Amino acid sequence: MNLWKEFTKGFIKENPVFIMALGLCPTLAVTSSVENAIGMGLAATFVLTCSNIIISLVKDLIPSKIRIPCFIVVIASFVTIVDLVMNAYTPEIHKSLGLFIPLIVVNCIILGRAEAFASKNKVLPSILDGLGMGLGFTLALVVIGSIREVLGAGQWLGMNVMPMAYIKSPMLVAILAPGAFIIMGLLMGLIKLVNKGK
Amino acid sequence: MSFITQIFTLAVFAIFVNNFVLSKFLGLCPYIGVSKKIDSAVGMGMAVIFVMTMASTFTWLIQEYLLVPNHLEYLQTIAFILTIASLVQLVEMVIQKTAPSLYKALGVFLPLITTNCAVLGVSILNIQENYNFLGAILNGLFSGLGFTLVLVLMAGLRERLEKSEVPEAMKGMPIAFVIAGCMALAFLGFSGLNF
Numbered sequence: 601m602n603l604w605k606e607f608t609k610g611f612i613k614e615n616p617v618f619i620m621a622l623g624l625c626p627t628l629a630v631t632s633s634v635e636n637a638i639g640m641g642l643a644a645t646f647v648l649t650c651s652n653i654i655i656s657l658v659k660d661l662i663p664s665k666i667r668i669p670c671f672i673v674v675i676a677s678f679v680t681i682v683d684l685v686m687n688a689y690t691p692e693i694h695k696s697l698g699l700f701i702p703l704i705v706v707n708c709i710i711l712g713r714a715e716a717f718a719s720k721n722k723v724l725p726s727i728l729d730g731l732g733m734g735l736g737f738t739l740a741l742v743v744i745g746s747i748r749e750v751l752g753a754g755q756w757l758g759m760n761v762m763p764m765a766y767i768k769s770p771m772l773v774a775i776l777a778p779g780a781f782i783i784m785g786l787l788m789g790l791i792k793l794v795n796k797g798k
Numbered sequence: 799m800s801f802i803t804q805i806f807t808l809a810v811f812a813i814f815v816n817n818f819v820l821s822k823f824l825g826l827c828p829y830i831g832v833s834k835k836i837d838s839a840v841g842m843g844m845a846v847i848f849v850m851t852m853a854s855t856f857t858w859l860i861q862e863y864l865l866v867p868n869h870l871e872y873l874q875t876i877a878f879i880l881t882i883a884s885l886v887q888l889v890e891m892v893i894q895k896t897a898p899s900l901y902k903a904l905g906v907f908l909p910l911i912t913t914n915c916a917v918l919g920v921s922i923l924n925i926q927e928n929y930n931f932l933g934a935i936l937n938g939l940f941s942g943l944g945f946t947l948v949l950v951l952m953a954g955l956r957e958r959l960e961k962s963e964v965p966e967a968m969k970g971m972p973i974a975f976v977i978a979g980c981m982a983l984a985f986l987g988f989s990g991l992n993f
Binding site: 621622624625626628629668669672673676677679680683684699702703705706707708711773776777778779780781782784785786788789790792793796 | 820821822823824825826827830872873874875876879880883912913914915918919922923926965966967968971972973974975976977978979980982983986
């Protein structure tokens with residue numbers, strides 16, 4: 601089941617965030633709540649899958665010297681589509697993600713998969729690779745977002761999950777910038793520890 | 799407010815209060831990736847200051863004189879990233895021809911900068927915040943300085959860290975993130991500044 605492997609490798613084994621440490625900027629910036637994390641993850645998954653499709657279709661037409669600018673134009677076009685669609689249908693998430701929607705263009709995961717996978721493989725594996733990596737990215741965002749929202753606000757997806765006394769004075773640092781760095785560091789250490797123990 | 803005070807305020811806010819790395823999470827990849835040695839951190843910082851200032855200048859001009867008059871604002875993302883990519887290429891060629899010694903110092907970092915989100919970030923922020931031409935250039939310059947400051951500080955910390963005893967699992971990237979968190983905590987103190 602080779603195709604199935606292409607799809608699932610992005611979840612744990614080659615998780616773009618935790619294992620390969622790609623796309624760190626959006627990972628830390630948008631995970632102050634689970635809702636934002638899901639929005640960002642799905643937007644990036646869409647761009648990743650679509651750009652993988654187009655790039656694997658036109659890979660033989662592009663001279664290898666100018667392939668990077670070509671990839672960037674393809675990616676930027678899909679980012680513009682996502683930007684406009686989100687502005688129209690989910691204006692609140694669009695507003696809170698703000699700057700980081702246009703910045704999907706420079707997310708290293710997307711250019712990385714285009715260069716490392718889509719430019720060498722056929723369409724179907726590229727679609728599965730894009731979907732898998734995108735969902736792995738979403739998974740990582742949701743994990744970090746959950747920890748930060750529960751610790752920092754006592755809520756999960758807007759629902760109260762901690763006792764009232766905690767919600768009134770939560771560990772605010774977790775949703776501020778320093779908490780993002782520290783939680784990310786501890787999570788990466790934990791994953792390294794688990795992988796070593798195997 | 800006099801002109802000098804305005805520039806000073808802009809500088810303090812761009813370098814300390816709204817530091818690109820520690821409060822806006824822009825440019826994390828080079829911040830974690832190129833901060834193992836002070837030498838390379840300084841080189842990367844210089845290259846980023848240079849490219850961010852140039853990119854702010856050109857993208858502001860493109861927005862004002864090309865996109866807005868033709869009602870093409872929705873092409874902003876594509877236009878800006880292409881501008882930055884070609885700018886980096888151009889800068890690389892010019893430096894290689896005119897200042898080979900500078901090219902040797904910056905050379906390896908220049909191609910990396912295209913995908914540094916701080917450069918695209920500052921270009922888009924300049925437009926969003928409605929800076930005028932001079933403001934956009936200065937914002938690019940000061941944001942680049944702020945980036946370099948934390949990059950070099952981080953490199954200094956990590957050089958020391960090499961010699962200290964860190965738990966096996968936390969070595970390398972995990973401990974770098976925790977340290978970055980402590981730095982962000984320190985920089986959070988600047989947000990109390992008022993002018």
